[in-house]
Amino acid sequence: NAGVMQNPRHLVRRRGQEARLRCSPMKGHSHVYWYRQLPEEGLKFMVYLQKENIIDESGMPKERFSAEFPKEGPSILRIQQVVRGDSAAYFCASSPWSSYNSPLHFGNGTRLTVT
Amino acid sequence: AQTVTQSQPEMSVQEAETVTLSCTYDTSESDYYLFWYKQPPSRQMILVIRQEAYKQQNATENRFSVNFQKAAKSFSLKISDSQLGDAAMYFCAYRSAAGTASKLTFGTGTRLQVTL
Numbered sequence: 001n002a003g004v005m006q007n008p009r010h011l012v013r014r015r016g017q018e019a020r021l022r023c024s025p026m027k028g029h030s031h032v033y034w035y036r037q038l039p040e041e042g043l044k045f046m047v048y049l050q051k052e053n054i055i056d057e058s059g060m061p062k063e064r065f066s067a068e069f070p071k072e073g074p075s076i077l078r079i080q081q082v083v084r085g086d087s088a089a090y091f092c093a094s095s096p097w098s099s100y101n102s103p104l105h106f107g108n109g110t111r112l113t114v115t
Numbered sequence: 116a117q118t119v120t121q122s123q124p125e126m127s128v129q130e131a132e133t134v135t136l137s138c139t140y141d142t143s144e145s146d147y148y149l150f151w152y153k154q155p156p157s158r159q160m161i162l163v164i165r166q167e168a169y170k171q172q173n174a175t176e177n178r179f180s181v182n183f184q185k186a187a188k189s190f191s192l193k194i195s196d197s198q199l200g201d202a203a204m205y206f207c208a209y210r211s212a213a214g215t216a217s218k219l220t221f222g223t224g225t226r227l228q229v230t231l
Binding site (some may be wrong): 093098109 | 212
């Protein structure tokens, strides 16, 4: 059973470009969480999605960031007009159900570098 | 909002020795989960151990055990017989039992070095 797959592993973008990060949850998982990790810091929650729904986006910056989890295909975290401060590792985690005792499985992250 | 504090940015332990990593948290809730995750240089987040707040017995996983003090809101991780492969960042995390948006709240991490 494949784990949570994130791609690309590394992504380099120039300031002003768009970044699209993909996350394929584990088979049978319909809940996806996105986290951001700045250098030498812990993971910060960004957004929680179920299939076709955003459940909690309290950690998402108000501008330039968006996320989706369509009925078919991976979850996408999209960052428009990237700035140097967006450089970070972005992690996706999935779980089979929403309650607090459901196991969270993390992907290996995408490291975004903005030049 | 819940907060998780790890007051030790770095720790060092000799191989085969025991080390304890500290974690405190702040919450007004009575039911929740606590976790320790390990992040090696590969960046992968690996679940080390977890503890349900309503369970008084401290969780144990092989060489890893926790000291959960609910009243003190403390959740420390003890690593026994340390191995070189234990070298990594360790993150403490909190997960609320309330509602359905059960996100994890992480501390800032402790970098563990293991020396020969």
